[in-house]
Amino acid sequence: MHDDVHHEAWRDRVAPELLDAVRQGKIPEVLRWLEDGLPADWQDTEGCSLIFLAAYHRRWAVIDGLLAHGASVDLPDRRGWTPLFWAAFNGHADIVSFLIGRGANPDVRNEDGEWPLFWAVYKGHTAVVRHLLIGGAKRNQIDADGHDELWLAKNLGRQDIVAILEGPRGPRPNRALRGTSDEGI
Template sequence: MSENEFCRKAWEGNRGEVMRRLQEDRNAVHDKDLVGRTAIHWAVSGKRLEIFNILVEHGSSLDDPDRDGWTPLMIACSVGLEEAVHFLIAKGANLNHKNSTGQAPIHYASSKNHLDIVKKLYENGADVNVADNFGATPLSRAITKGNMKIVEYLATTARCNIHSRDKEGDSALHLACEEGHRPMVELLLKLGARKDVMNKAEKYPKDVCRDLSLARLVSLTPS
């Protein structure tokens, strides 16, 4: 929660207080709190679409990052506020901006299972193979969260690289096996994921399985 009263009222969706403050000082839309967020960041975070629209009408900056690099678009993708996502994209928000952890808006849409937002981002030019500071891609984030439809969309329609590996050398199949998510493993195998790739710990996907039947499924030799 912000220590800035105006930001807090925006997050709460308090239309009356927001309008009162803007009547006093129209430039309040640009005021930042201690983490570098303005009221529009907080309106999006609280999924307050009416407040978001009011702030836009009063000239709020639409693409400013906070201290950790979060933009309003990134927050909207994380919380699933589709209307704000569509508006911000139409206004030219940076789809591939990265925050301090190296994640882009599509990372958050993928991990939070917001398929329609992932589609919108891809259709407007978002990089589906963007990697964060740990080498994680939108695909790997979706895999670790068990978001099957996101994974299928990224791999088929968006044609992301299903063979990419993170900084530990883990492939998509490694991640699915580590999670013990059999349907995800089966989907990745159907999509062409390789069983014969070792990570930096010199382990194959079969070696990170906690379930014997899953290990058999990704075994390098027929059981």
């Protein structure tokens, strides 16, 4: 997969004006299409949804409008890739953060059993790894070969990501408020 959306796949089932409105972030025009009966979860021939197209173009208001009309933030394309999966694979930390904030599943798996955190580690997208973990992504998931993302980070020499994955698993309690020290931790 590459950092691209095949726009020609969209042309066979919906007017180019709608696609242009999504790409340009013209939310009133997009909402008119939805009010006229276009399903909020409409997909092109490749299975890409309007949310996928809006995420690709970083059109946050369009995504929010689609979600308000019942669209699924986790609707996969034909390969099982959701917009979050695509964003993580391609290193778009801002999109990952936005989609998780809108309820995207950070642990979604595609038809090959792959998940966003594993790909973010593989590709060396440190910021994406952070956003996925902050967003609730599970650590220590196992791939078909019995490997987790920490194993992958270590084997690829991604020390910055190893440090993140081995780091604290959540917010540390404020010890000053409890009157305890860090000894023994």
